[in-house]
Amino acid sequence: MSRTIGLERLLYWFGLIAIGWAVLTFLLAPMAAALHAALFRHGGLAILDAIAELARSRRVRAALWNTAWLTAVTTATVTIVGMFQVAVLEYFRVKGRGFLKIAYSTPLVFGGVVAAAGYNFTYGPGGAITAALTALFPSIPRDWFIGWFGVLFAHTFLMTSFHFLFLRAAMRRVDYSTIEAARGMGASEMMILSRVVLPVIMPTVLAVTLLTLNMAVGSFAAPQVLGGRDFHMLSQMVLTLNSLRRPDMAALLALLMGVVLMGLLLLSQYFEGKGAYTSGAKATTRIQLRPIRNPLMRSVVHALAYLMAAIYLVPVALIVLFSFAPASSIGMEILPSTLTLANYALVLGGGTAFVAFFNSIFMSAGAVVVGLAVTLFAVPIMVRKRNWLTRALDASFFLPWIIPTILLAVGLIAAFDAPNPLVGNAVLLGSYWLLPIGYVILSLPLMVRFIRSAFIGIDPVFEEAARAMGASGPYRFRRVVLPLVAPTAILVAGMKFNNLMAEYPLSAFLYNVNNRPLPIAIVDGAVSADADQAAISLIYVTLIMAFSLAIILIAERLSLGRTPETSNL
Amino acid sequence: MRLSTLVASAAIALATAFPALADALTIYSPQGGERAAWIAEQAKAAGHDIKLLNAGGGELFDRLLAEKNNPQADVVLGMVDTSMALLKKEGLFQAYTPTWAKDLPTQFQDMDGMVYKFWQTPIVLAYYPDKLPVAEAPKSWLDLTKDQYAGKYVIGASAWQTTRMYLAGILVRFLDTSGEVSDEGWDFLSKLYAGAVVVNDADSQIEAFKSGRASIDLNWLGGTFKLAKDLGAKVKVVETDGGTPVISEGVAIMAGTDQLEQAKAFVDWFGSADVMAVYAEKFGQVPLLPEALAKSPVAVQENAKLVKPQPIDWDAIAPKLDGWLQKIELEIR
Incomplete structure (x- = not known):
């Protein structure tokens, strides 16, 4: 017994040192390098010049303004759409709930570059919807979707995944007996919604809103693909500046975004602290779906619910359909007239077209596994021991969230483009490993965020009981704590895996000739005028969606259906 | 485990x-x-x-x-x-x-x-005679800012080599005695961008010709031919006054x-x-x-032998290109 405990202690210290080294090397050093790049140019302090140049630029000012107002509007529209979905799925009795649920879950598997390309394929100038619309109303310009409207539309419907996952879970935690009691006292439906249900889910609503804000500020793929000439956002500007070989200006602009995101993060932690309540043991009465009494209201809700489902499903359906079409019909026909499996044979045949798919699965899975291991090791320590060291660690894990991905990429390049003593004087840039390391860094904030919530949400009674029965610390962790956080861990791992499969900005900077990942292949294909490339790109998108769907279904089955509920966002 | x-x-x-x-x-x-x-x-x-x-x-x-x-x-x-x-x-x-x-x-x-x-x-100036009558075609790169061509020519992403090269080919015509681009040159480029269809990817480029009003292609020669083939239309390369960047x-x-x-x-x-x-x-x-x-x-x-080359000293331009592109990206486009 004591020998195993000795070994566990050894592993514990080894783990701590390894995490300390990793945080220093792959988080703090790149950040310092990026900061250095922002402040100095050609060896001199040139920050004032860079600020002046940025302020002079008409396009930088436009990007700032666009990002600010679009983020604000996006947050509002996403909240409306997301709350409506939760109401339809978890509160009101609506026909075809299963179907609607599938439709509303598509943002989980259809995000980032993949979704932006898909929307362009559907609503863009060459898209099927546009072709149908212009056939009906010839006065509509073919690029009607391109510009701020398309970006807002894409944001509104693609950023509801947090609502779908976490607000639904919160809704299920509403104690039905309180609703019954309110009704018994004669409260109206509106009264019940606003005075009984809303207060319970409010902390989650706020947290989810902040996550949405965070996503909208850093949005890259949607404006890049759908913004067209007249609408661009900050992250595009950062990328442009970097490609103009002005990393100082790029880093400065990215830092500005970082400050805003940092403010948001602090806000969200404040709300989390306020709304923290334990779960795991509460015997709540499960919520029952409420029929809508007013027939007019009922029709309106149904119509809206199905319209929304159509908006979600049409792009996905078209992509899947066209992935079976011969390359020549892509962009030429509204619906394909013939179907073939030739495209799939090309990609799955194991030739060069398959390599990108394999690379992405391999690196994303590896990153998620490593990220999860780090998180599960570090979070309990951070939750239990609050001192300056764990606080610093905590803050470090959130750095990648407040730091725009592109700045992270610039930092990683700056830190590892020359021999670096932290990694044994190796030059990591250009090697296979820098991109998967970047993926791990990107996956940390979300994992730490949710798994910490899960740990905080564990009712202390469980551990106390186990301790009272003489279970050792590591044993308690394995047999009591881990099963309680496992559902959250699985879900967040699945989400992150899917994100990484469609991650573009970091991949574009760090991929090398041996690990060219799927998002790069998709963008190359999507922007290529070559019809065969476009066809392969559609197959990639379809495969990613199928794969992600499987992951999410498994994760959801393992997590949402299980009691006790631990997603305590 | x-x-x-x-x-x-x-x-x-x-x-x-x-x-x-x-x-x-x-x-x-x-x-x-x-x-x-x-x-x-x-x-x-x-x-x-x-x-x-x-x-x-x-x-x-x-x-x-x-x-x-x-x-x-x-x-x-x-x-x-x-x-x-x-x-x-x-x-x-x-x-x-x-x-x-x-x-x-x-x-x-x-x-x-x-x-x-x-x-x-060569990086050519070409047009589609079906859409733009021969008599109305531009005769020089500097003709593009005329009102009649507004919305008819397409400028590609500035990350593309081709785009960079014809922009440079235009700007070198406006170098002053100190080797810098004159204000007149930047005014011209602003006008050029103001009247252009600006695209970020090859898809939008094709689309501008397929369903849009574009009829003038600024492209490298092979790209011009490929675009014409994809569009199934006849294209004509202009022998420009002042030469074509090669x-x-x-x-x-x-x-x-x-x-x-x-x-x-x-x-x-x-x-x-x-x-x-x-x-x-x-x-x-x-x-x-x-x-x-x-x-x-x-x-x-x-x-x-299709076009007369424009005399350009690329080695002299190379170090200046970044600064030019920065100005274009931040202030002009």
Whole structure:
């Protein structure tokens, strides 16, 4: 017994040192390098010049303004759409709930570059919807979707995944007996919604809103693909500046975004602290779906619910359909007239077209596994021991969230483009490993965020009981704590895996000739005028969606259906 | 337990997957799509084990500079004059005179023996006579800002080599005595952008012609022909007043290569008259080797004389290009 405990202690210290080294090397050093790049140019302090140049630029000012107002509007529209979905799925009795649920879950598997390309394929100038619309109303310009409207539309419907996952879970935690009691006292439906249900889910609503804000500020793929000439956002500007070989200006602009995101993060932690309540043991009465009494209201809700489902499903359906079409019909026909499996044979045949798919699965899975291991090791320590060291660690894990991905990429390049003593004087840039390391860094904030919530949400009674029965610390962790956080861990791992499969900005900077990942292949294909490339790109998108769907279904089955509920966002 | 199994199997998969990837000669090239596929296929048939990484010219350039201390490429192929000149200045290349270089006209040879050009292409001003009557076609690059052409020409992404080159070709006409672009030049460029359809990707470029009002194509010659083929329309190249920028693309071996012999063999093979002639036949690219040009189809030989070149000193422009592009990206477009 004591020998195993000795070994566990050894592993514990080894783990701590390894995490300390990793945080220093792959988080703090790149950040310092990026900061250095922002402040100095050609060896001199040139920050004032860079600020002046940025302020002079008409396009930088436009990007700032666009990002600010679009983020604000996006947050509002996403909240409306997301709350409506939760109401339809978890509160009101609506026909075809299963179907609607599938439709509303598509943002989980259809995000980032993949979704932006898909929307362009559907609503863009060459898209099927546009072709149908212009056939009906010839006065509509073919690029009607391109510009701020398309970006807002894409944001509104693609950023509801947090609502779908976490607000639904919160809704299920509403104690039905309180609703019954309110009704018994004669409260109206509106009264019940606003005075009984809303207060319970409010902390989650706020947290989810902040996550949405965070996503909208850093949005890259949607404006890049759908913004067209007249609408661009900050992250595009950062990328442009970097490609103009002005990393100082790029880093400065990215830092500005970082400050805003940092403010948001602090806000969200404040709300989390306020709304923290334990779960795991509460015997709540499960919520029952409420029929809508007013027939007019009922029709309106149904119509809206199905319209929304159509908006979600049409792009996905078209992509899947066209992935079976011969390359020549892509962009030429509204619906394909013939179907073939030739495209799939090309990609799955194991030739060069398959390599990108394999690379992405391999690196994303590896990153998620490593990220999860780090998180599960570090979070309990951070939750239990609050001192300056764990606080610093905590803050470090959130750095990648407040730091725009592109700045992270610039930092990683700056830190590892020359021999670096932290990694044994190796030059990591250009090697296979820098991109998967970047993926791990990107996956940390979300994992730490949710798994910490899960740990905080564990009712202390469980551990106390186990301790009272003489279970050792590591044993308690394995047999009591881990099963309680496992559902959250699985879900967040699945989400992150899917994100990484469609991650573009970091991949574009760090991929090398041996690990060219799927998002790069998709963008190359999507922007290529070559019809065969476009066809392969559609197959990639379809495969990613199928794969992600499987992951999410498994994760959801393992997590949402299980009691006790631990997603305590 | 299951976690450790996963990690272990991942490690094994990695260990087995990697040695197989290590040997191929890595070539960075902006040649993409079917051209890249053709090069890879032909090289393989000739016994060269190569791996192509293709991306936009600007992106590849950044990548090569960033990877300076850990070069991944063995050979750089097909970057334009300005990029090759700057990369050479950064010390990324090593000297090697390919076997075919002795017959190359001297202006395409490198004084330091590092960069050798193998084909050239004019960046042309072309139009579609079906949409724009011959009499109304522009006669010079400087005609584009006239009101009648507003919304009819397309400017591509400034990350594309082609776009960079014709923008440079326009700006050099406005250099003042100190070698800087005059205010008049920037005014012209602002007007040029104001009246243009600006696109970020090849898809939108085609779309502008297919369903939009665009009828004037600013493109490299091969790109112009390919676009016309995709559109199924006839295109006419303008012999412009003041000449057309002609760029040539070069090949060089990286200083940091660990496969010098293979790299030399590949460069010797790729630039040889036979390969160049077959490529010319397949894709219509004009080779610089006189022997290769002689073996090329008649159409290609005619393309070589299609337009009068604009005199441009690319080496002198190269260091200024970044500043120009910055001004364009931040203030003009």
